[in-house]
Amino acid sequence: TCASLLDGLCKNGRLNEAVATFEDLEKKGFIPNIVIYNVIIDGLCEAGKLKDAANMFSKLLSRGLQPNCMTYSTMTKGLCKKGLLTQANQLLGKMEKHGCRPDQITYNTLIRGFLNNNEVRGALELIDVMTAKGFQADAETASLVFDLLS
Structure with a gap:
């Protein structure tokens, strides 16, 4: 798929090529979905x-797409x-205002x-907020807290 191709380019140090491909596809009438925007972002x-990345985020909004939790977390x-x-x-x-509930990964990213x-x-x-919202510390959170205490 297009998302897989662009992701492969990005992950192999060919970001400029991925962005150029994305832009070429758009010029040819291809309408990217949120998954493709997430890959580029x-x-x-x-x-x-x-x-x-912020410009790409704004662009997806101007195209009528809604960011999902992955977009915000990224x-x-x-x-x-x-x-x-x-x-x-x-x-x-x-993120919360737009109905995307942050997950454990989002909180751990912020804590880190x-x-x-x-x-x-x-x-x-953030740890207090996370636990107040019903999240329990996972191995990642525990590791972050351990690092904090050491």
Whole structure:
């Protein structure tokens, strides 16, 4: 499928080729779905191209598509990797507002982002929020907490 092709390009260091292919397909009348947008957004975030990822996010909205939980989680991860924790937290709020319930992976991504940026208080607050919303610590969360305490 198209998504698999683009994902393979992104994961093999050929992001520019993936984006060019995406744009060529659009020019030829192909209408990408949210899965394809998610692949491109993930590739851009992994490459640290957050501005381009944000533009792609805006583009999917302008095309009438709705971001899904994967879209939000991918953007959140990209923001955390760049240390943009305020924006990542704001995106978490938008995610919930638009009906995408954050999952364990989303919370762990945010917690890791806070810890990697020496924001222990923010990490602890997120753990409190996560548990208040009914999530139980999984192995990943436990590992993050252990790292916090060591």
